[in-house]
Amino acid sequence: MSVDDEALPERSRRRRPPKPHAAGVKAVAAAAGVSLGTVSNVLNRPEVVSPLTRAKVEAAMASLGFVRNESARQLRAGSSRILAYLMLDAGNPFFTDVAKGVEEAAQAAGLSVFLCNSSEDVDREAAYLDLLEQQRVQGILITPIDQNSARLRKLPSRGTPVVVVDRAIDDAEHCSVAVNDVLGGELAISHLLELGHERIAYVGGPNTIGQVIDRRDGARRALQTAGKPLTNLIELTTGALTVAEGRGAGQRLAGLPADRRPTAAFCANDLLALGLLQQCVSLGLRVPEDLAIVGYDDIEFAEAAAVPLTSVRQPRQLLGRTAAELLLDESSNPDHEHQRVTFTPELVVRTSTRGTL
Amino acid sequence: MSVDDEALPERSRRRRPPKPHAAGVKAVAAAAGVSLGTVSNVLNRPEVVSPLTRAKVEAAMASLGFVRNESARQLRAGSSRILAYLMLDAGNPFFTDVAKGVEEAAQAAGLSVFLCNSSEDVDREAAYLDLLEQQRVQGILITPIDQNSARLRKLPSRGTPVVVVDRAIDDAEHCSVAVNDVLGGELAISHLLELGHERIAYVGGPNTIGQVIDRRDGARRALQTAGKPLTNLIELTTGALTVAEGRGAGQRLAGLPADRRPTAAFCANDLLALGLLQQCVSLGLRVPEDLAIVGYDDIEFAEAAAVPLTSVRQPRQLLGRTAAELLLDESSNPDHEHQRVTFTPELVVRTSTRGTL
């Protein structure tokens, strides 16, 4: 779905200087006239070395352009100062907000965060998990595509703590931090039912993603609670949770004859909802008069949409922060107990369902 | 600007199993009844080891749950299979699109990408640069906050190739891939001038960011070209390039008496523009009748906004892909020459300036 136009760029060339060679602890020690161990002490326990020697060593490091080799450090010391968040979709502002929370907590603990993006691709997810395990990162935060993956369950037993983010998992291997998606689905559909809608579309997919399933189940439950038949929920399965797929769904929806077309749509996330909204509006449907729309996540752009979007809000940053804190606890506290933390979502009603009052 | 509500979560606890211990090449060799070297060969040059031995070794690896220690590998082999993209703001969809292009190119070359987020914070940027250098990543792609940073210029001479993304830099140290921001600014303002606007606001900041400066300079140049005084450009400086700051600017703008208020605003990016738009609309200004708005980047959400946004489009993914390709060339091709690639932006006109036709 790239909008890149292959504009012909101008290029300008320059020669490059010869390849350099790195200086190690040994070189620094020689330059400063001290031993290897002393240089290491300056690096790791500066307080035990006398100010004079320390100054000499630091001068030598500066003049040689010494850069500590983290591989060697980690190999010997055995520990990494890095935490990874493997995101489901970096293009979804929801996850970048979660990431913000993760970074916040990590920074407070003096760790750095590497972000990885699986783009809803199972193979990429697997490749990143392997890579991160091999890197011996301090821990992995992940919003998984398939939370039952064997690979995922094996990691903690091999020494890499894993915290599942935005999915509740009830197994003995990891902590998880989630928002009650079933409840979120119920909130959305109850709202639509209260407004008098009968035929409601559920737009989401693929059905391997836990969030998609739970939100649909919540939708169904709301119908049951209200004593409506499940056939009132028309499912439109998408290939991914993106704006483009949302547009596709909009196309399909708008193509239905008016008497069979749902009067409302509940989308598994805001990206789908925004795409759906855009497409429907451009095809001449009025929102919410012809079609009411509810999204999910309440991303920043939901409020600024063509028709401000009713959405199910989740505590995004808090989600990330909490997950990171659990991970940190797991990797530092010997008495750590795995936890399953569940937050409660909240419906934010805007024009896309309520109309202008 | 978090919308997190500190909803009280439910927590459930579980005991965790005892700590495991990792198996190395040595253990695998022993289990398979072969030598160290052979295990290493299975890992790195499977074709040279006989199918039988290979099978034995692989069985041993599986049963021991062997995970290669990447630190040790890298220490010995000297090379990393990782590429990093240090983003200016992971919350801006523009940069995640660029990242997508980077990932694409990296995957094609069999490398993995770690994303890092400086969040427009100089200290975080510096910390990540140090970290990545110590990690000996294969190369760094960066959209810098301050492109004249000494740290940035020192990296390549110490062996870590750096490509600057979305900034043109004319020095001998790195390649850069950029879009002509001055031209982009000109396009935006020329368009507004053609529509008859006289007093135009430029919304952007902080002024340490190159993109902000260039786009403003382009704006000024367009005024000069049209023979208008520079005082027609009213600068509203923001603290960051975010939706929230855009709302703040909207507040300031809407607060001006109508006869002194600009009739159009050009924002340094779409996030600002969307915030501005939202705030102005909610304060009762009509867009584009009372205030025309032009954004920059043409992110996916620009088209779906309350009033579809006129914006300056850049080839986002292509930018990332090209940058990654330059980096790969630099780290693998001994005859590499640094290049400065510049793409051309394009104005996309929508309702926020043109009105509904």
Added chain:
DNA sequence: CGCTGTGGATGAAAGGTTTCAAGAGCGTTC
């Protein structure tokens, strides 16, 4: 004057992998 304590520096070992020259086993060829 000899002993102890102390702040600081030292040197060697260790950590897990890759590399590479050398070796082992075995079938072919003359």
Added chain:
DNA sequence: GAACGCTCTTGAAACCTTTCATCCACAGCG
């Protein structure tokens, strides 16, 4: 039947840092 080639395997060195027990010099003290 000896020499050769071939395929596969081996063992040890090397990568760079951290750690820790040891050592040194010197001050204070009895």
